[in-house]
Amino acid sequence: MPTKILSVDETMITSSFGGLIDDSGSVLRFGLIDIKPVEVVETIKRCGVKFQRTTRYFESLKPSQSYEDFVTLINKVIFTKIDVPSKFEVDQLVKLSTQKSVMRYESDTELKNAIEELRNSSKIGRPLLNFTLFVKNRFETKREVYLESEAMRFLNSNFPLSFFNKFVIFDNTFFDFLKVLEKIVRWYELRATTSRNFRMYSKQISEMKKILSPLIDQIDRCLFDVSCLKNYILVWNSDSYEEILEEPKFLDFGKINPSKFNELSNEFETRLTEIRGLLLEFDTQIFQKEPRLENEFTEKMFAKLTMMPSEDLSL
């Protein structure tokens, strides 16, 4: 029997948010694509007068899967793909990585509260837009933290800064993706809610899903590539399972296989370019952003450096 997404299956949604950067694409697919609108018409009697009450909600199209099973599956694919040092066992890595994600989710009370609010608002007007805004706002509040972790990794490594810059570009792209998603969902849900009947309502939702699907597919693939690359560097720079969980103190480029690293990096970059191209098709203005005044001096410094002859940029 189908289940109501924003109630029974919330485990899946909330848990996936716990590892936002790892599987947000999946949670968006779950909340926006794998759904079916349902209309229930009830006859109720008040003060001796009969009324018809119509309720609309979304059901999940797929049988629910526990968060742990879902993350285990993703981790299995990642750790099989990246080649791990012989001192580690793939199964153990999958188990530990999954445990970490589950624990992270379990301790995320802010997220749980947000989901609770989301569930309560699901009966009012625009649950899909609320859901999308929730993901977007949540990501926006975490951006500075993500930026800080990339800066920290750079300072504790001998990798070039350009390597960490790619992950920041990915985060920016992910935010652009959420902005595009918000626009699409806002437009279609508005059209759906102003439809004359349920058939038209369903049609609008179905149109929206058709448009969102390739976007979410693409961001999912890109998220997978990010996870592969980050995990590859993590396992090859760790001496024990404990170190993997806590993150190594120093990331040494010398400890990784350059050809595997290049392969994973190139896959990630190609995918990133593809998703950026796709976003541009949805919104031709997406890359035109307001300049930030607080960055002006750094911008000028960087522009001057870039315009200098390359051979001068060495000590």
Added chain:
Amino acid sequence: MKDLLSSGCFFLDTTILLSQILKENSVRIEKLKNDIKSYKIPCYISDSVQNECKDKIEKALNFVGQIVKDTINLRLEEERTRRRISLTSPISSDDIIALEKTFSLLHGAMKASHKLTNPIEVIEEWTIKYLGEKLEQGTIFDKNQFMMELVKNILKVTSSIQDPYDELVTFERSFARKINVVIDLRIVDSLLNIDIHKPDSIHLACAWCHQINSNERTVFVTFDFSSIISKQDEIRKLLNLVCCDPLYAIYHLVH
């Protein structure tokens, strides 16, 4: 003037692309863009220019990263250890004095290597201005927080550059299109004889080969005065290829 224009096109140099992406030389770039739009001039980016543009951005990013991490960071640590000051105590004007010595040593090293420009000067101004402003504002932060802020600022700026880069180069949504030109290596060699080295010689060879193959006047547009514009007469004599600043590009297509 429209009637007087012969069919022709522009080949853009890396300096033009970087100026558009980094919002430099805006008056000249706007004039070029207006001319391209008004007179519908095809505008091309060769593979070699695209690669150089990407390389230059990456190189500048890694250079500033290296200076921040390996020079500023280590020097502040060393100096504090020498003065027996805790690494976690707040940044003070003593740290600026420590950096003064560091940058002075780096300037000396740059001078000794006879480089045309001094990138250290640019990073020095940026670092000390940033630190000075924070101290003036009374912000209390330690060395690690200072390092973190510097790197975060750089990453914010450099990651945002991807947007104009992709718009102009990767997805060709601006005023130029990418073009794949098979070059004649003999041209590259002949340019070497007039002291034009790679990758500039490759960019010019692309423009020349296009001019020959398409039989349309091709103007190579650049801001590179020292390597290209200063030799525009020699290049013209050798290849019959016009090289100029964007201000003048359109006038080279008049009959």
